[in-house]
Amino acid sequence: MPKSTSNMQLPPPLGRDAALFLDFDGTLVGLAPTPEAIEIPPALVSLLSDLSDQLGGALAVVSGRQIDSIDRFLAPLRLPAAGEHGVQRRDATGHTQEQRAPDLAPILEIANELARVHEGLLVERKHAAIALHYRLAPQLEAVCQDAMSRAIANNPQLELMHGKFVFEVKPAGVNKGIAIDAFMTEAPFAGRTPVFLGDDTTDESGFSVVQPRGGIAVKVGSGPSLALHRLESPRAVYEWLVQARDLLAAPKAEAANTKADADAPQESPRSPE
16 A cells, blocks of 8 residues: 655656566546646657667556557557556557457446446556546546446456556556566666656556566555655656656767767977977
């Protein structure tokens, strides 16, 4: 369970040996009334591309979204990614693994019926999960939780996850921490220091994997967390990432300037007149 960490500190600068894992909604981009209504900061794609290059490709998005949704918003980038909390995972070579989807028809029927009866609910059908969003009707939290809990009561293959204004039914035993663990066994992530930024309760499993490895866990926004570091908003995340890119670029720039100075033609000493 997350614990209160009122003494959280700002994260340290990103090292060149880092393996960087980033949640998407609420971390890289601000939350929106619906999943499709998010706004991508104009320079975010180029920033992530630069950081990926500087880290030797060891940058991955770890999200509750499906991978094709991440790709669409970050086009033309196709970063290593874990989608649906790890149900889908694409490694650095571009190979994608997907867990077999369970029978979600009964869950979908219950969620759709609830959305028909109550205005403001949104049902999102994923590859292997059903998400019931109630951001536009927060007063229905208990109703949504009760309905989705009863829907999976007799199915041990499924579990209910509670995020920010969403209840999601997904395969049991799948989470972001497991996905990060898998990345850390593969090139180019293996042997690096893991750093994970996330804003929601669904990111806590990632924090619980990263910190015991000697890595850095960063909670975005308010609320209790296992993470020992905090940034206050997606805007603060963006600024931290810009600073990281600039710091990582600095040694190369200095080396290039030093080489240019060494290669420059030297003036011959003038003879005294």
